[in-house]
Structure formats: structure tokens, C-alpha cells
Amino acid sequence: MGDDQPSRERLKEAQAKVLAEETGITEAQASDLIEMIGTDRASLLREARILKKRQTPPKS
Known part of the structure; x- marks a missing residue:
């Protein structure tokens, strides 16, 4: 068996690239989320959207 790393x-x-494009967070942030959460798509989308909301300044 070969190393599939x-x-x-x-x-x-x-x-990470797809998640970043879909949600508006950076690829680095998306990569961090994948490291923390795993690959569950629904969980990643939820957390990415929460992260994006926290980054976006409130509209005046």
C-alpha cells in the first residue's frame, strides 16, 4: 500500500477552495475549519457562514 498523504x-x-468560494471566507480559514471539524459538509457550511457573518461589518 502506498502513502496517500x-x-x-x-x-x-x-x-477548502470550494468552501471558500461558496461562503466568502478565505481558503486558509476554510482549511482551518476542515482541520477542526472534519469533512462533514453541513457542519463546514454552517461554521463558515457564522465565521463570515462575524467578519462582515454591520451595515449602516
Whole structure:
């Protein structure tokens, strides 16, 4: 069996990119969320949206 670490890392990067594009957070933030939460899509979307709301200044 070969080491699939590089492919896992590429998968994580791809997931982070898609999550960032979909929610408006940075890829670094998305990557951090994936590290903390795992790959559950619903949980990632929920937390990314919460994070984005906290970043967005209130409208006047």
C-alpha cells in the first residue's frame, strides 16, 4: 500500500477552495475549519457562514 498523504492533502485543499468560494471566507480559514471539524459538509457550511457573518461589518 502506498502513502496517500499527498492525495489527502490535495483533497483537503480542493475542499477548502470550494468552501471558500461558496461562503466568502478565505481558503486558509476554510482549511482551518476542515482541520477542526472534519469533512462533514453541513457542519463546514454552517461554521463558515457564522465565521463570515462575524467578519462582515454591520451595515449602516
